[in-house]
Amino acid sequence: MLKIGPIELETPVVLAPMAGITNAAYRRLCAEQGAGLYVCEMITSRGLVERDAHTQDMLVFDELETIRSVQLYGTDPHYVGEATKILCEEYGVAHVDLNFGCPVPKVTRKGGGGVLPWKRTLLGHILEAAVAAAEPYGVPVTMKTRKGIDDDHLTYMDAGRIAQDAGIAAIALHGRTVSQAYSGNADWDAIASLKASLDIPVLGNGDIWEAADALRMVEETGVDGVVVGRGCLGRPWLFRDLADAFAGVESQALPALGAVASMMRRHAELLCQHMGEERGCKEFRKHISWYLKGFPAGGDMRRDLGLVSTLAGIDRLIADLDPSAPFPASELGAARGRQGSPRDKVVVPEGWYDDTDGTGCVIAEDTISGG
Known part of the structure; x- marks a missing residue:
């Protein structure tokens, strides 16, 4: 069982938010297959605060969704805090996840997603704002991140410490850097290192294509649960297989x-x-x-x-x-969805690597939700 604040998950599996994929219909479809936490596709904090119509259209939940879970993107503590409050107060959201893992250039060039944890002080302020906004509603806040920007700019160990100190309920680590995007292999050793360093639950993400991969990740890294993204594309029954695997039940036949x-x-x-x-x-x-x-x-x-x-x-x-x-x-066991090639250079704001503070620097707060 996975416990995230007051949320208890019999099957320690989380559906990774995917732009244009994890809408209410797909979340319902996956939930019909097996237990887990099913997260809405990423929305932007400023878009929500400013009542952007497209952002509000994305905040649709199926009538049978018992736990409303949303991933929030933002680079400004004020907007992230206000958006978290709106999600809890107006949408009845029971779980807020903060995105610090997106590798898309249009996000990283504005200092968001997977490159933001380089700015340690700013990261802490954002996390604290979200936790403070959610606390009166009893809503846990989690975060998802990557190993770092590239092998020369790793951030995940510091990000985990900052998250724990800020009151984050759990952290998910995708075992790739931003420069890798979705190419190559996920580094499960990094996931194990983060798990060993923290007291809060740690979830592992990356290269889970079959239910057996999830069990192997738990065994090899000690993580408290797994996050599944591309592995379920065109295969929503993977959540059935995952529920069976974690329950120790014999797997069902592959669908014809x-x-x-x-x-x-x-x-x-x-x-x-x-x-x-x-x-x-x-x-x-x-x-x-x-x-x-x-x-x-x-x-x-x-x-x-x-x-x-x-x-x-x-x-x-x-x-x-x-x-x-x-x-x-x-x-079976084959990668699904986009893979692509590693990037020679991650697009970041000018002077991004000059310091790891982040306060006072110019970072754009995006208003456009989704991919």
């Missing part, structure tokens, strides 16, 4: 194409319920290649599904899939 097609249909249905049929079907298109990866589905089928605009159209197309086609063994 017929079962995958049913999952696809359920996903599309939930998207349409939350967004309307036209938009829901458009949102569904991005998931098709992940669901069908490795399965015998021809180019015409994939193309037509990529143009679908109605649930009836989805039904017609998936009816032509071979329901008996077995799950492709070649996909």
Whole structure:
């Protein structure tokens, strides 16, 4: 069991926020598979405080979400604190996660995401503001970070100490640097080092493609739980497998194409319920290649599904899939989603490395939520 403040999770698994992916429909779909904590896609603190319409549109929760969890991005303690208060007071959020791990250049060039922990003093002020704002509501605040900007600018050990001192309820570490983005292998040794240095719960993130990987990470690093991101793309049943694995239950059979097609249909249905049929079907298109990866589905089928605009159209197309086609063994343990290549240089504000203080420096507070 994983305990984050007053939240107790029978299965110590957290769905990583992913822009354009972890909306209310996808969170519901994953939660139907197994227990865990399912986090809303990242929103910006200033966007929420200034009542940006797009940001507010993202703060939608399924009627069966018993624990509302949101990841918040920000670089200004004032905005982060105010946004945390709004989430607790107006949206009934039960858990706030702070993002200090995003590697996207449009975020890092403004001093946010995975590069902000270089500014130790500023990081502490942000964490303290969020914790103070959430405390009256009994809402735990957690944070997610990376090893550092690159191998010459590691931040995770200091970030963990600062987080613990600020009253953060738990910290998740993605075992890659910002410069790695999603390439290469996650450094589980770094995760183990952070766990050994802290008293608060530590969650490990990176290279969990199968349930067995999660168990191995816990065994090798001692972490209190795991964060799963790209591994569940097109595979929401991974949370079923994770629940079984942590409960010591024998794993269920891998789904054949017929079962995958049913999952696809359920996903599309939930998207349409939350967004309307036209938009829901458009949102569904991005998931098709992940669901069908490795399965015998021809180019015409994939193309037509990529143009679908109605649930009836989805039904017609998936009816032509071979329901008996077995799950492709070649996909087991394989990386999913974007990988890319390591970056020669991380884009940061001018003079970023001059000090590790951060107070008084010019850092832009973004107003745009999502990816």
